Amino acid sequence: MSLSSKQKATVKDFFSKMSTRSDDIGAETLSRLVAVYPQTKSYFSHWKDASPGSAPVRKHGITIMGGVYDAVGKIDDLKGGLLSLSELHAFMLRVDPVNFKLLAHCMLVCMSMIFPEEFTPQVHVAVDKFLAQLALALAEKYR
Amino acid sequence: MVEWTAAERRHVEAVWSKIDIDVCGPLALQRCLIVYPWTQRYFGSFGDLSTDAAIVGNPKVAAHGVVALTGLRTALDHMDEIKSTYAALSVLHSEKLHVDPDNFRLLCECLTIVVAGKMGKKLSPEMQAAWQKYLCAVVSALGRQYH
Numbered sequence: 001m002s003l004s005s006k007q008k009a010t011v012k013d014f015f016s017k018m019s020t021r022s023d024d025i026g027a028e029t030l031s032r033l034v035a036v037y038p039q040t041k042s043y044f045s046h047w048k049d050a051s052p053g054s055a056p057v058r059k060h061g062i063t064i065m066g067g068v069y070d071a072v073g074k075i076d077d078l079k080g081g082l083l084s085l086s087e088l089h090a091f092m093l094r095v096d097p098v099n100f101k102l103l104a105h106c107m108l109v110c111m112s113m114i115f116p117e118e119f120t121p122q123v124h125v126a127v128d129k130f131l132a133q134l135a136l137a138l139a140e141k142y143r
Numbered sequence: 144m145v146e147w148t149a150a151e152r153r154h155v156e157a158v159w160s161k162i163d164i165d166v167c168g169p170l171a172l173q174r175c176l177i178v179y180p181w182t183q184r185y186f187g188s189f190g191d192l193s194t195d196a197a198i199v200g201n202p203k204v205a206a207h208g209v210v211a212l213t214g215l216r217t218a219l220d221h222m223d224e225i226k227s228t229y230a231a232l233s234v235l236h237s238e239k240l241h242v243d244p245d246n247f248r249l250l251c252e253c254l255t256i257v258v259a260g261k262m263g264k265k266l267s268p269e270m271q272a273a274w275q276k277y278l279c280a281v282v283s284a285l286g287r288q289y290h
Contacts, residue, residue, distance in 0.1 A: 028268075035268035036275050052268040105252065109259045109271065116260035121177035122195060124256065128178060 003133065007126035008075050014123050015072045018115060025110045026065025027058035032106040033099075040099055064103070071134050078137035090141040097142065100135035107131065145280045147222055154273035159219055161262050168212030169205035171254040173198050179249045185242055211250065218281050225284045233288035244286035251278040 003011070018025060031052035034041050044050040050057060067085065074081030089095055108128060112119045147155075176183050176198050183192050189203040198204055214232065221228040236242045255275060259266055266274075 028264075032268045032271055036272045108256055109266075112256045112259040113263050113266060116263065119256075119260060121174045124174065125178040 001129055001132065003075070003126065003129050007129060010123055010126040011075065011130045012072060014111075014115075014118060014127060015069060017118055018111065019069075021114050022065050022069060023062045025107070025114055026061040026063070026068075028061070028110045028113070029103065029107045030057050030061030030064060032109060033103055036106065037099075037102045040102065043093075043095060043099075068107075068131075068134065071137075072130075075130065078133050079140055082134070082137040083141070086138050086141040089138050090143075097135060097139040100131075100138060104128070104131035104135065144223065145225060145276075150269070151273040151276065152222065154270040155219065155222070155277045158258060158262070158266070158270060158274045159216060161265070162212075162216075162258060164212045164216065165209055167254070167257050167261065168208035168210070170208070170257045171250060172204055172208035172211060174253040174257060175246075175250045176204065178253060179246075182246055182249060185240065185246070212254070215251075215254070215278070215281055218277065218284075222277075225280045226287060229281065229284035230288060233285050236285060237289040244282070244289060247282040247285050251275075251282055254278070 015022075034044070034050055034057060035052040041050045044056070044060075047054075047056040049055070071078060071082060108119075108124065108131075111127065112124075176186070176192060177195050186192060186204070186207075189207070190201060191197040192201065192204070218225050218228060236244070236247075255271070255278065258274070259271075
């Protein structure tokens with residue numbers, strides 16, 4: 001389910017609109033991931049506090065959002081552009097790829113929360129497809 | 144049986160109190176048909192679904208959105224017996240309508256996004272967790288009679 005050029009433009013446009021709130025969206029996304037899917041906390045056992053809204057969760061959510069923004073810039077070649085990030089996730093972090101889907105869902109919820117007017121069904125489908133492609137590119141080096 | 148804490152029950156009630164079924168039902172189903180176009184397979188008799196605008200303007204889609212969301216709300220009054228509450232509806236969706244139960248999950252995802260759009264940050268992480276747990280329980284009950 002690859003992105004049409006119109007959908008790529010929609011993604012770039014929406015992310016650009018979002019950029020003033022990207023930290024907030026990143027922090028909220030990870031908070032909701034650990035709240036709604038508590039099993040994801042298993043990846044953060046090294047943190048003192050992995051509860052929703054905690055400082056390490058917010059900080060890491062912002063980091064992840066930064067990675068997603070970086071991927072928007074590489075939307076024409078996600079596999080090539082995310083090669084080293086994929087190696088990181090495959091060999092070091094070893095996050096089960098099913099969690100990429102869960103994170104994507106939480107991100108979509110936050111986008112809808114914070115930009116209810118702009119997050120139309122058309123934007124929704126484009127961003128959903130983009131996040132799915134991103135997840136595939138991240139999982140590229142897994143096996 | 145699904146166990147609910149008092150807080151979870153409060154959260155689910157709070158979310159439902161913010162939902163206008165006549166507004167959110169149509170929005171959720173329209174979004175589902177647009178974001179996951181393969182779900183249109185079940186609505187061949189609904190007329191024009193050929194464009195996003197057609198889907199949004201289609202009165203049968205809107206009416207069915209209300210039906211589906213009303214059905215989802217039923218569990219609120221039967222939170223300790225969700226399985227039995229949806230047994231007949233599960234048989235209907237399996238034997239008569241032949242709906243792939245994964246579609247229930249897709250509709251619920253779209254519903255959560257619509258609810259998030261209406262509630263903004265008032266939908267706290269804990270409320271979202273309880274809300275999604277509720278939807279999960281209903282989806283599971285709806286899929287239970289498939290064989």
